[in-house]
Amino acid sequence: MNKHLVRFLIRNYPFKKGRGSLIAYAMKHVSGMNISADAFGNRFLLDLDNYIDCRMFLEGSYEQHDIMILTRCVEQYDCRYFIDVGANIGVYTVPLAAHSRVRKVYAFEPDPRNYAQLTANIFLNRRHDKVTAYHLALSAEPGLGTLHTASEPNRNESGKFNTGANSLIFNPERHTGSGVEVQTQTVDALIQLEGQNIAVKIDVEGHELSVLRGMKNCLAKNRCVIMVEAFDERFEAVNDYLHESGYKLCGDSQLSKFNYVYVTDERRHIP
Incomplete structure (x- = not known):
């Protein structure tokens, strides 16, 4: 074919x-x-x-509408920094790095295969001067963790690998028994920004609450626009934590399923 x-x-x-x-x-x-x-x-x-x-x-794209929504948030809220947690191969990192308003991108990807492509795609688009890529997983504290591998192609409908489903949280319906040991670190230990407007995307297959706990200072000292994927069983905990941290949920029915956007002021809305 x-x-x-x-x-x-x-x-x-x-x-x-x-x-x-x-x-x-x-x-x-x-x-x-x-x-x-x-x-x-x-x-x-x-x-x-x-x-x-x-x-x-x-x-031509993956989650194209969500990327466009986040881009409009960058423009409306004048975000000069972008933190991509679970960057995969650069689906969000590369287009956001191309935006003239964004000065710096921090991209985090623990999977060795994804990380290799991420760095290649940063290079292909000549964004290496703007993007710092980290080969590690973000969490609530530094240490080591097991990145659980997604099911083999013959166990899913697409017949494809899905490294985007790899996670530090084991799910017997989605993961094999194998995994790879990865370094974990916190946002607060790696990024010291204060008084900035920051766009954040978190897609970590169930580990999002730990990521958010590891960026407590970043959330408190900056004005963040956060796009986070949270499955139904984890949404309440994520929503409660962000609410307690001063962030409000704002809706857009066109976002991909399980993706939510939070901002620091309840009067704000997704453009």
Whole structure:
């Protein structure tokens, strides 16, 4: 199957109905490595045997609307810094680093495979002067942890690896029994900013509360806009912690499922 022809058909498919089935079929029939431009004009080294990479190749982006929402937040709240927790291959890091208003990006990714692609994609887009990438996991305290590996391709519907589902929190329905030992650290130990407007994205597959506890000073001493993924069973704890820290939930029905945005002033809203 010609993967470039398939990509063209999907990106130009005019109907909502049937689009999901077309993408699901295509994902099972494209593979290999590819350098491809996303919807924002950034170049990415993609492994088409990996779920997120394949979606980016076929559709032009992954969580495109959420990236656009966060970009508008950067503009409205004049955010000069971006902290990407669970940066994966740079899906958010690269486009946010391209924004003229953002001075500095801190990207954190513990998975060795993802981190290798993250640094490659930073280099491909000539953002190495603006982005500092860390090969570690963020948590509530420094130490060591086990990054649990997502299920094998034959155990999920897409037939792809999904390194984006790797987590410090073991889930028998999503992870194999294997994992890799990773270093853990806190935001507060690594980033000392005060009085700044900061955009934050947290996607750590269940470990978000620990990440937030490890950035207590950052949240208190700065004005942050936080996009956090929180599954249903963990949402209440995350919401309570951020509320106690002075942050309010603001809604946008178009955000991807389980993604939420918090700001420091309840009168603010997502642009």
